[in-house]
Amino acid sequence: MSTLASYQQKAKPSDPQIHDLKGFLQELFPPECASIMDVYCEPPFRGWKEVADNTELPVNYYFAIGCHPHDAKDYNDQVEQIILDAMKHEYLNPLADESDL
Numbered sequence: 001m002s003t004l005a006s007y008q009q010k011a012k013p014s015d016p017q018i019h020d021l022k023g024f025l026q027e028l029f030p031p032e033c034a035s036i037m038d039v040y041c042e043p044p045f046r047g048w049k050e051v052a053d054n055t056e057l058p059v060n061y062y063f064a065i066g067c068h069p070h071d072a073k074d075y076n077d078q079v080e081q082i083i084l085d086a087m088k089h090e091y092l093n094p095l096a097d098e099s100d101l
Contacts, residue, residue: 002047003038021051025058035060037093041068043079045086052091062093 004024011017018024029036036059040048045065052063065086067075086092 002051021054022057029059033059035062038063040065040086042071043067043074043082045079045082048082048086049089052086052089062091063089064093 004018004021007018007024007028016027018027025033025036038051038061040063048063048065051057052061054061063086065083067079067083
């Protein structure tokens, strides 16, 4: 589940109403925040590519991707291919590993 979706599910009525990732970043991160690091660890990593390819975000966006041990039962050839494709993306953080997730 994405951080935005998690926020939307758990937000109280008094919390800011946020409808998209750009609004999430603008509302909840200070203007001085220049970069963020996102972590995808729950296969099948829905939405990672759309976010990573979004050039209209108000911050520099980087990400790490891997299968958390709790989700190892969901690991298959399709998940591995997603990870291999993500490894080619220019915003992948090659220094992150599963122990960082």
